[in-house]
Amino acid sequence: xxxxxxxxxxxxxxxxxxxxxxxxxxxxxxxxxxxxxxxxxxxxxxxxxxxxxxxxxxxxxxxxxxxxxxxxxxxxxxxxxxxxxxxxxxxxxxxxxxxxxxxxxxxxxxxxxxxxxx
Amino acid sequence: xxxxxxxxxxxxxxxxxxxxxxxxxxxxxxxxxxxxxxxxxxxxxxxxxxxxxxxxxxxxxxxxxxxxxxxxxxxxxxxxxxxxxxxxxxxxxxxxxxxxxxxxxxxxxxxxxxxxxxxxxxxxxxxxxxxxxxxxxxxxxxxxxxxxxxxxxxxxxxxxxxxxxxxxxxxxxxxxxxxxxxxxxxxxxxxxxxxxxxxxxxxx
Numbered sequence: 001x002x003x004x005x006x007x008x009x010x011x012x013x014x015x016x017x018x019x020x021x022x023x024x025x026x027x028x029x030x031x032x033x034x035x036x037x038x039x040x041x042x043x044x045x046x047x048x049x050x051x052x053x054x055x056x057x058x059x060x061x062x063x064x065x066x067x068x069x070x071x072x073x074x075x076x077x078x079x080x081x082x083x084x085x086x087x088x089x090x091x092x093x094x095x096x097x098x099x100x101x102x103x104x105x106x107x108x109x110x111x112x113x114x115x116x117x118x
Numbered sequence: 119x120x121x122x123x124x125x126x127x128x129x130x131x132x133x134x135x136x137x138x139x140x141x142x143x144x145x146x147x148x149x150x151x152x153x154x155x156x157x158x159x160x161x162x163x164x165x166x167x168x169x170x171x172x173x174x175x176x177x178x179x180x181x182x183x184x185x186x187x188x189x190x191x192x193x194x195x196x197x198x199x200x201x202x203x204x205x206x207x208x209x210x211x212x213x214x215x216x217x218x219x220x221x222x223x224x225x226x227x228x229x230x231x232x233x234x235x236x237x238x239x240x241x242x243x244x245x246x247x248x249x250x251x252x253x254x255x256x257x258x259x260x261x262x263x264x265x266x267x268x269x270x271x272x273x274x275x276x277x278x279x280x281x282x283x284x285x286x287x288x289x290x291x292x293x294x295x296x297x298x299x300x301x302x303x304x305x306x307x308x309x310x311x312x313x314x315x316x317x318x319x320x321x322x
């Protein structure tokens with residue numbers, strides 16, 4: 001498990017910012033009168049694109065796959081959630097929270113998978 | 119070298135390589151790389167030495183030959199190789215077409231290499247040829263994942279990232295087995311994506 005505070009802070013920053021951006025963008029891009037399923041899938045794709053680009057931008061500072069994967073996951077989930085909200089503080093907040101939740105899930109999986117695998 | 123497309127791709131990446139990978143990723147991975155490379159002994163082949171970022175993780179006093187397909191990467195690696203406290207030779211070479219004699223090396227090391235080698239099984243088979251029977255192959259690599267949601271995510275991101283540099287959804291441990299090595303140990307560093315793979319060349 002990563003214990004260096006610089007990298008933990010970087011993980012949090014990347015996931016929260018990618019999540020917030022993806023949540024807001026999905027809320028802004030998807031019209032309210034779309035079918036819910038179409039909106040969620042589109043939001044997820046928008047979010048994943050935001051998360052991937054964000055992960056690539058944060059990577060030189062905080063690590064490669066360790067940043068890109070949780071940031072992309074954050075974008076994907078935040079985009080899905082953001083698609084069901086209206087653009088504004090709410091969609092930013094929901095996106096940021098989704099980012100934190102995705103990072104927490106990644107850390108739990110990391111604690112289970114890290115170490116000898118075969 | 120016949121694979122000019124790959125050479126050109128990495129020549130183009132050389133200018134920004136240290137900027138993109140030299141700080142965050144290297145700092146994050148350094149403790150794990152140091153641990154893996156600390157077991158270097160005998161005549162060592164280091165594949166895809168790049169701009170030489172890994173050289174600072176090498177234990178001193180070793181006899182290391184580093185190869186890379188990109189002359190521009192090697193030009194950047196040269197000052198780092200010159201500063202290494204041991205014997206280090208750099209050669210421009212494609213892993214698929216290595217001109218070393220059979221069984222020339224005791225050990226081979228890689229660091230984020232077989233995400234980028236165009237034909238990984240053929241490259242690993244060529245590597246097996248230049249390793250002594252029973253020689254050690256020790257790899258620090260990123261690979262695909264077996265787990266949801268990371269597996270489909272890596273598959274989706276791969277077409278974009280492949281154009282920038284590496285492939286991110288390969289099963290490198292399976293490729294090592296397919297090339298005829300015995301895989302001794304796989305250790306996950308980050309999820310099941312960043313890992314070390316320790317393998318042995320067959321005795322005959």
